[in-house]
Amino acid sequence: MIVGRRHAVALGLTATMAARPAAAAGRVRLRLLETSDLHMYARDFDYYHDRTDPTVGLSKVASLIGIARREAANSMLFDNGDIIQGSPLGDYIARPGGLPPGAAHPFLKAMGTLGYDAATLGNHEFNFGLPFLEQSLQRTPFPFVCANLKRVGGQSFVPPTTVLTRTVHAEDGTSHRLHVGVIGFVPPQIMIWDKTKLTGHVTTDDIVEAAERFVPALRKRCDVLVALCHAGISAAPRTVGAENAALYLAKVPGIDVIFTGHSHRVFPSPDYAGLDGVDAVRGTLSGIPAVMPGYWGSHLGKIDLVLEQAGKAWKIADFKVEAQPIYRRDGATVVSLAQSDTRIEAAVATEHEGTRAWVGRPVGRISGRLTSYLALVGDNAVMDLINRAQIEYTRPLLAGTQHAGLPILSAAAPFKSGGLAPDNYTDIPAGPVALRDVADIYIFPNTLAAVRLTGAGIVEWLERSANVFLKVDPAIRTAQPLIDPKAPGYNFDTISGLTWEIDITRPNRYEGGKLVNADSHRIGDVRFEGKPIDPKREFVVVTNNYRADGGGGFPGLGGDTVILRAPDANRDALVRYFEQNKDVAVPSVPSWRFAKQPEPLLLSFETAPAAKDLLTGRPELKWTGPGSKGWDRFELTVYTNPRNL
Numbered sequence: 001m002i003v004g005r006r007h008a009v010a011l012g013l014t015a016t017m018a019a020r021p022a023a024a025a026g027r028v029r030l031r032l033l034e035t036s037d038l039h040m041y042a043r044d045f046d047y048y049h050d051r052t053d054p055t056v057g058l059s060k061v062a063s064l065i066g067i068a069r070r071e072a073a074n075s076m077l078f079d080n081g082d083i084i085q086g087s088p089l090g091d092y093i094a095r096p097g098g099l100p101p102g103a104a105h106p107f108l109k110a111m112g113t114l115g116y117d118a119a120t121l122g123n124h125e126f127n128f129g130l131p132f133l134e135q136s137l138q139r140t141p142f143p144f145v146c147a148n149l150k151r152v153g154g155q156s157f158v159p160p161t162t163v164l165t166r167t168v169h170a171e172d173g174t175s176h177r178l179h180v181g182v183i184g185f186v187p188p189q190i191m192i193w194d195k196t197k198l199t200g201h202v203t204t205d206d207i208v209e210a211a212e213r214f215v216p217a218l219r220k221r222c223d224v225l226v227a228l229c230h231a232g233i234s235a236a237p238r239t240v241g242a243e244n245a246a247l248y249l250a251k252v253p254g255i256d257v258i259f260t261g262h263s264h265r266v267f268p269s270p271d272y273a274g275l276d277g278v279d280a281v282r283g284t285l286s287g288i289p290a291v292m293p294g295y296w297g298s299h300l301g302k303i304d305l306v307l308e309q310a311g312k313a314w315k316i317a318d319f320k321v322e323a324q325p326i327y328r329r330d331g332a333t334v335v336s337l338a339q340s341d342t343r344i345e346a347a348v349a350t351e352h353e354g355t356r357a358w359v360g361r362p363v364g365r366i367s368g369r370l371t372s373y374l375a376l377v378g379d380n381a382v383m384d385l386i387n388r389a390q391i392e393y394t395r396p397l398l399a400g401t402q403h404a405g406l407p408i409l410s411a412a413a414p415f416k417s418g419g420l421a422p423d424n425y426t427d428i429p430a431g432p433v434a435l436r437d438v439a440d441i442y443i444f445p446n447t448l449a450a451v452r453l454t455g456a457g458i459v460e461w462l463e464r465s466a467n468v469f470l471k472v473d474p475a476i477r478t479a480q481p482l483i484d485p486k487a488p489g490y491n492f493d494t495i496s497g498l499t500w501e502i503d504i505t506r507p508n509r510y511e512g513g514k515l516v517n518a519d520s521h522r523i524g525d526v527r528f529e530g531k532p533i534d535p536k537r538e539f540v541v542v543t544n545n546y547r548a549d550g551g552g553g554f555p556g557l558g559g560d561t562v563i564l565r566a567p568d569a570n571r572d573a574l575v576r577y578f579e580q581n582k583d584v585a586v587p588s589v590p591s592w593r594f595a596k597q598p599e600p601l602l603l604s605f606e607t608a609p610a611a612k613d614l615l616t617g618r619p620e621l622k623w624t625g626p627g628s629k630g631w632d633r634f635e636l637t638v639y640t641n642p643r644n645l
């Protein structure tokens with residue numbers, strides 16, 4: 001641990017140090033630790049199922065932090081943002097009255113017990129609005145920095161940079177004052193994702209341009225320069241305003257270390273192998289050490305630097321990068337690799353119990369089991385339910401407006417459709433429905449919004465959604481992978497009120513929100529009330545603020561098509577739906593199917609093993625065996641006759 005303002009503890013040489021070869025004069029080993037995307041997972045607990053979850057939690061990663069600090073003569077700890085929103089604990093604290101005036105935010109206070117040195121803001125910090133964020137930041141036990149966020153008028157929201165002065169112990173036993181410069185970045189897209197909460201209050205700049213503006217002066221004031229980049233790693237050509245800019249940030253001269261995040265992935269890891277400028281084994285971006293520690297406390301990011309004194313300056317002579325997991329999967333079994341730190345558990349104990357009781361509040365009943373295991377291979381009741389609730393909420397709000405006569409459609413995406421982990425699905429049994437189940441169906445605190453589009457525009461929306469499917473070759477008779485692991489489920493919107501088919505033998509029309517194949521159409525036979533959709537007819541589509549304001553880069557959205565911004569969250573529309581329809585039937589509304597092919601098409605995909613329960617009466621679906629890391633493998637046959645059968 002470094003002796004700083006808050007850590008008045010001087011540690012001598014540890015046993016690990018003593019075992020090293022002869023100490024070089026003025027050589028300092030500095031361990032930099034990172035958490036990112038903690039999303040209010042304070043403990044190893046799953047509030048949706050009211051049970052312990054060994055795959056998450058600051059309390060778990062805290063014990064790894066403790067070990068990592070004890071091993072090192074000098075260490076510092078940083079967080080990379082997406083802190084105050086995520087688990088139901090976050091919603092509980094952000095609810096009206098949940099954070100009394102003058103009170104410290106419980107999660108940030110718990111982080112303070114671990115001696116964080118600095119943090120940056122993630123995009124989700126803005127989800128509950130600026131007043132809540134500012135209140136949360138009032139009494140933080142460590143500084144926040146963000147260089148590409150300003151208040152309207154030019155003042156910075158939090159300081160763009162800071163310099164932390166710490167006493168470090170060299171291998172030869174001498175002590176040195178080390179100046180560590182810290183700069184932070186948020187995705188500029190917050191101005192889209194939380195448009196109404198931020199417009200008129202703050203503005204964002206391009207990450208790389210902000211770095212070019214602030215790094216030269218910061219460099220002159222520090223020995224080591226750490227960038228906290230709440231953005232991921234993409235090798236797509238550089239564009240101004242890009243979201244996942246870490247690789248281009250690494251090219252800005254003067255930065256020594258980059259902490260990344262936001263993508264909820266792990267770096268270094270084979271996920272990033274083969275990208276230009278990326279060493280996915282050693283952990284570098286353009287030669288600069290970099291790490292990304294998963295999400296919800298799944299990993300601790302570690303960058304070990306060997307610093308050597310060259311005159312008055314310090315040079316990085318060597319480095320080692322690791323993303324250390326709190327668990328591993330042994331087949332379907334989760335093996336914990338970290339204890340849960342009881343000090344963190346104690347720090348949030350009151351709020352933890354409060355959250356459990358709060359999410360246990362009953363809101364209604366459902367007549368059957370509701371699951372998202374097969375949400376990416378056909379019609380899904382979870383999407384239908386969200387869409388029903390959204391339409392029922394919106395209809396009275398449009399009555400008497402100029403939009404009243406238009407048909408109301410509704411869009412929803414399977415937020416929990418696997419993706420990064422085989423337990424990331426919704427599975428609610430028949431019977432009473434509690435608030436925790438509604439939060440499980442709709443995990444984001446989005447607010448309800450509606451747009452007005454033509455039939456032609458809605459078809460483009462569906463084209464963008466179809467990105468979740470890989471292109472397959474109709475001539476191949478063996479099973480071909482169906483789902484693009486890089487396409488998140490939250491961008492697979494299905495639109496209730498229409499039926500359509502998706503031809504995955506054709507290439508994507510859109511990629512990353514851009515029109516890439518103007519001649520390709522995967523979406524066909526789009527029908528409204530059983531008849532081909534009129535491309536000129538106008539419709540209202542209910543969605544959320546994220547999508548309506550351009551999140552996901554959907555064509556035709558993010559402009560002036562928004563006709564309704566509801567004061568309530570989409571989740572509140574669901575709560576209201578359950579409260580008003582006492583025994584809700586599991587909906588089964590035909591929406592989409594894969595386009596029939598001249599010959600049967602065999603498609604493979606992975607989902608949770610529990611999907612085996614759902615195969616009765618679904619001859620087109622087959623379980624083919626256990627997959628890796630807790631997944632099971634399945635096959636879908638797209639037959640030559642309609643509706644996959």
Ligand code: MN
Nearest residue numbers: 037082122262
């Ligand atoms: Mn995040």
Ligand code: MG
Nearest residue numbers: 082122123262
């Ligand atoms: Mg983020």
